[in-house]
Amino acid sequence: MSGEVLLEVADGVAVVTLNAPERRNALTPAMAGELVAALDEADARPEVGAVVVRGVGRSFCAGGDVQTLTDAGRDPAEPGAYADMGAIYDSFLRLGRVQAPTIAAVRGSAVGAGMNLLLAADLRIVARDARLLCGFLKRGMHPGGGHFVLLSRLVGREAAAALALFGEELDGAAAVRLGLAWETHDDDAVEDRAHELAARVARDPELARLAVTSFRTETGPPQLGWEAASQYERPAQMWSMRRSAG
Incomplete structure (x- = not known):
């Protein structure tokens, strides 16, 4: 383990920290594996x-x-490349399947896979000056990881089109207005507020785990399932990556 993902547990709350600031916490396959391991623990x-x-x-x-x-x-279909991209996808899916309720405490920017990661959580607290950008098409890539399902289940079809297809960017206030986040705060208050909410539900971990299982089953992604959407998007994303490498 490289220390690019840290896990601390206290009073029933697990804090998972993305700790690769030199590359702005961009996910490598190895870092994604560490994230999965932390969530497993x-x-x-x-x-x-x-x-x-x-x-x-x-x-x-x-x-x-x-x-x-x-x-x-x-060569996106080369086995090693295919596995590396799959490792990154797996980290979103794993967060969405954590047995306890999850909160993303979002400061700074979240782009592409970073958006998928925060969308995979059950709740989001974001900074007022956060920059939330889907960004796939801007980079010449088809979205991946079930992005359209994750986004549209929170903000609806119209806003999902504006963000994912037409490149609109959100700050904290806009994210709350669209239903993508619960609250927005000054940067230095985001994590404290997320921890406050987490501590509230963590007082009864057995009930919290049972309740969030029902919550996700009853309110989960519409129409095409998340995992199926992730696989459905994959050939198109692989094509776009090969074209960009051209």
Whole structure:
């Protein structure tokens, strides 16, 4: 483990920290694997009744690591490249399946895969000056990871089109207005507020885990399932990556 993902547990709350500020917490396959391992550990500890995901530095998560995307773009169907991209997808899916309620504490920017990561949480608290940008098409890539499902289940079809297809960007106030986040705060208050909410539900971890299972089953992604959407998008994303590497 490189220390690019940290896990701390206290009073029933697990805090998972993305800790690669030199690349703005952009996900490599190895970092994604560390994230999955941290979430596995949180699940294995029955005293954990809530999970907060945060990022160190100027960004929550700047997306997929550029070098990883470039390497995969040369031949996205090559087994190693396919597995590396799959590892990044797996980290979103794993967060969405954590046994306890999850909160994303978002400061700075979240782009592409970083958006998928915060969208995978059950609740979002974002900074007023946060920059939330889907960004896939801007980079010449088709969205991946079930992006359209994750986004539209929160903001609806019209706003999802504006964000994912037409490149609109949100700050904290706009995110709350659209229903993408619960609250927006000054940068230095975001994580404290997320922890306050997490601590509230974590007082009864057994009930929290049972309740969030029902919550996700009853309110989950519409129409095409999330995992199916992730696979449905994948061939188009692979095509766009190969074209960009061209």
